[in-house]
Amino acid sequence: MIYLVDDDSRVREALSEHLTSLGMEVVTFGSAAEYLDYSRSDAAACLILDLQLPDISGLDLQQQLATEPSPQIIFISGHGDIPSSVRAMKAGAIEFLTKPVDEEALIAAVQAAVARDRKLRQSHAELAELQESFSLLTPRERQVLSLVVGGLLNKQAAAVLGIAEVTLQLHRSQIMQKMEADSFADLVRMAERLGIRHPGKKA
Amino acid sequence: MSTMEMEKLGAMNSDHSAAIKVTRNGSGEKYSNDALSTNEQDMTRILDMFPGFVWTARPDGEIECSNQSVLDYTGMTLAELKNNWRSVVNPDDIAVRERALDLMARSGEPVERELRVRRFDGVYRWFHSRMRALRDEHGQVLRWYCISWDIEEHKRAEEALRESEHRLRLIIDTIPALVWVAKPDGSVEYTNQRVLDYFGVPEKDLAQFRWVHAVHPDDADAALRGWLRAVAAEASYEATHRHRSADGEYRWFQVRGEPLRDRDGRVLSWYGVTVDIDDRKQMEEALRSTRARLSRATRIATVAELSAAIAHEINQGLAAVVANGHALRRWLSSVSPNLERARLIAERIIRDGNSAADVVRRIRALFKQEAPTKVPLDVNEVIAEVLRLSGDKVRRKSSYVETDLEENLPMTLADRIQIQQVIINLVHNAIESMEDVTNRPRLLSIRSRRDATNIIVEIRDYGRGLENAEKIFEPFFTTKENGMGMGLAICRSIVEAHDGRLSATTSEKQGTTFCFTLPIRS
Numbered sequence: 001m002i003y004l005v006d007d008d009s010r011v012r013e014a015l016s017e018h019l020t021s022l023g024m025e026v027v028t029f030g031s032a033a034e035y036l037d038y039s040r041s042d043a044a045a046c047l048i049l050d051l052q053l054p055d056i057s058g059l060d061l062q063q064q065l066a067t068e069p070s071p072q073i074i075f076i077s078g079h080g081d082i083p084s085s086v087r088a089m090k091a092g093a094i095e096f097l098t099k100p101v102d103e104e105a106l107i108a109a110v111q112a113a114v115a116r117d118r119k120l121r122q123s124h125a126e127l128a129e130l131q132e133s134f135s136l137l138t139p140r141e142r143q144v145l146s147l148v149v150g151g152l153l154n155k156q157a158a159a160v161l162g163i164a165e166v167t168l169q170l171h172r173s174q175i176m177q178k179m180e181a182d183s184f185a186d187l188v189r190m191a192e193r194l195g196i197r198h199p200g201k202k203a
Numbered sequence: 204m205s206t207m208e209m210e211k212l213g214a215m216n217s218d219h220s221a222a223i224k225v226t227r228n229g230s231g232e233k234y235s236n237d238a239l240s241t242n243e244q245d246m247t248r249i250l251d252m253f254p255g256f257v258w259t260a261r262p263d264g265e266i267e268c269s270n271q272s273v274l275d276y277t278g279m280t281l282a283e284l285k286n287n288w289r290s291v292v293n294p295d296d297i298a299v300r301e302r303a304l305d306l307m308a309r310s311g312e313p314v315e316r317e318l319r320v321r322r323f324d325g326v327y328r329w330f331h332s333r334m335r336a337l338r339d340e341h342g343q344v345l346r347w348y349c350i351s352w353d354i355e356e357h358k359r360a361e362e363a364l365r366e367s368e369h370r371l372r373l374i375i376d377t378i379p380a381l382v383w384v385a386k387p388d389g390s391v392e393y394t395n396q397r398v399l400d401y402f403g404v405p406e407k408d409l410a411q412f413r414w415v416h417a418v419h420p421d422d423a424d425a426a427l428r429g430w431l432r433a434v435a436a437e438a439s440y441e442a443t444h445r446h447r448s449a450d451g452e453y454r455w456f457q458v459r460g461e462p463l464r465d466r467d468g469r470v471l472s473w474y475g476v477t478v479d480i481d482d483r484k485q486m487e488e489a490l491r492s493t494r495a496r497l498s499r500a501t502r503i504a505t506v507a508e509l510s511a512a513i514a515h516e517i518n519q520g521l522a523a524v525v526a527n528g529h530a531l532r533r534w535l536s537s538v539s540p541n542l543e544r545a546r547l548i549a550e551r552i553i554r555d556g557n558s559a560a561d562v563v564r565r566i567r568a569l570f571k572q573e574a575p576t577k578v579p580l581d582v583n584e585v586i587a588e589v590l591r592l593s594g595d596k597v598r599r600k601s602s603y604v605e606t607d608l609e610e611n612l613p614m615t616l617a618d619r620i621q622i623q624q625v626i627i628n629l630v631h632n633a634i635e636s637m638e639d640v641t642n643r644p645r646l647l648s649i650r651s652r653r654d655a656t657n658i659i660v661e662i663r664d665y666g667r668g669l670e671n672a673e674k675i676f677e678p679f680f681t682t683k684e685n686g687m688g689m690g691l692a693i694c695r696s697i698v699e700a701h702d703g704r705l706s707a708t709t710s711e712k713q714g715t716t717f718c719f720t721l722p723i724r725s
Contacts, residue, residue, distance in 0.1 A: 100525030
């Protein structure tokens with residue numbers, strides 16, 4: 001899904017036509033406000049944004065969108081204004097294209113934007129899944145998890161918690177099951193993503 | 204109330220009458236005894252009633268005898284006063300009197316002095332005192348005859364006058380201007396201290412001072428002629444010129460003079476001020492050059508803005524053409540080309556290409572604009588002509604026109620075609636702005652008038668008004684569906700090229716008034 005924001009109706013119409021001819025689905029907007037009012041579908045998307053908009057500038061909109069989950073941004077502009085393009089790229093834009101827009105560059109940028117959006121969405125989804133699994137763990141299991149991924153042997157971890165090694169092993173298999181981890185290495189990676197650290201581990 | 208102390212005076216009676224005899228001897232009068240006694244009583248009464256002090260003194264100045272006024276005033280008896288004059292004279296004035304006595308004794312001339320005498324309540328008041336001596340054949344003083352009268356009020360008035368004069372003088376010397384007074388013939392009579400200081404003239408040489416010698420050579424001729432003309436015509440004088448200061452530096456001054464006349468209208472003297480305006484002059488000069496620079500910068504900025512706007516406008520069209528071209532190629536190269544869609548896109552390409560070309564064409568027209576050919580022009584005539592030309596449009600849009608054109612409007616110097624363009628543009632805008640007005644008449648009002656220096660034309664519509672009355676003059680700003688946004692920008696540049704101004708005032712209820720001015724041909 002492509003969102004296109006440009007205040008010039010001719011450009012809006014033509015670019016929309018071009019993207020459609022490339023087999024993409026396009027929704028167009030004449031201003032930033034119109035875009036912000038629109039409730040987007042959950043599909044992977046990309047936002048093509050004119051630098052000069054009648055209400056707020058494209059750069060300001062980019063800044064405003066940075067605080068919320070939003071499609072990747074491709075800027076288009078009438079003139080290659082270097083300071084603006086630097087600012088846009090630093091703020092995470094995929095590409096900065098000048099009008100008239102080169103077809104190759106446009107396709108590449110849109111593909112890159114959609115790919116990055118998809119990847120980000122996937123990783124967001126994975127993390128959400130992990131967080132859900134983690135929420136199933138009991139407080140004791142969370143303690144055990146943090147100790148073992150921190151590199152302690154079962155014996156040591158049991159000693160830290162003042163429980164029998166057998167009990168610890170039992171917790172550990174519960175954790176593996178709840179987190180759906182294929183291996184201990186997998187569990188360590190999950191803990192990493194969840195930001196879990198051994199409390200006593202030295203940095 | 205004759206309370207003169209006769210007993211005390213008794214011993215002196217013979218002297219007293221002798222004194223009178225002496226003083227009257229010159230006129231050759233003789234007194235009989237009877238007459239004398241009558242005279243004595245009369246004299247006593249006269250002396251007591253005399254509105255002042257009358258008294259006699261010994262050669263050393265001590266009081267011998269006085270009239271009642273002295274005793275009433277001092278609140279002392281004659282006995283208390285005798286050998287005691289110093290007690291009633293202000294200590295600061297004792298020496299004055301001593302010196303006077305000494306001087307008179309030696310010179311023989313009557314002497315007058317002013318000194319302060321103590322009243323019964325301790326207050327000192329000023330008295331004027333006049334003394335004369337009776338002398339023996341060797342010229343030795345035998346007795347002093349004196350009168351004194353109260354001059355306190357006079358003294359105070361004098362003091363107040365002196366104070367006020369001093370204050371006035373201070374004011375005149377302090378005010379930050381050169382103040383001068385000239386005689387009816389134009390020669391300098393008086394100046395304040397600042398004049399002397401600025402020109403470095405000692406006060407004693409003021410009579411020889413010729414101010415025109417201290418005027419900048421370039422200004423001197425005009426300055427002198429202006430002054431002489433004013434003096435001859437007895438009319439106010441005003442001039443601006445440079446004066447050389449004592450240290451040789453020239454500064455700009457503004458000079459103003461007014462004649463003071465007597466009741467018959469004759470000039471008694473000239474009063475004038477000469478104010479240093481050098482700082483102001485220099486500031487004006489700086490302002491003028493800043494303004495010139497600014498106006499140049501504004502022109503450059505406008506050209507830069509204009510070219511950016513033009514580039515943007517054309518580029519947008521080209522961007523659309525290119526994107527549509529890409530799309531067209533895609534559609535045509537697909538397995539089953541959508542020809543209907545391809546035709547639509549091709550039409551858009553033509554449309555957008557033409558609109559870009561249109562921008563170029565209009566801009567070329569704008570920049571090809573030749574320098575205006577200015578001829579004497581009757582603006583009313585141009586308005587009438589435009590209305591004739593626009594009649595069709597007015598009828599078509601079912602609006603009507605109201606004119607209020609000032610008769611005998613003076614001519615302006617302007618390019619006829621260009622002014623026509625401006626008026627056509629404004630009239631058409633006004634008509635178009637009322638297209639969607641349905642609840643009131645679509646009235647277009649055109650008014651012409653003049654002020655002191657300009658012809659003013661107001662073109663008013665009763666449409667919905669504008670959001671921003673200044674932005675509409677920016678190139679490519681338009682409120683119209685198919686507008687280019689160049690009309691008003693061009694109108695303004697035309698009017699400004701004629702040294703006029705074009706502005707708009709607007710309100711939602713009252714519509715919009717465009718007003719432009721053109722200078723009256725001088």
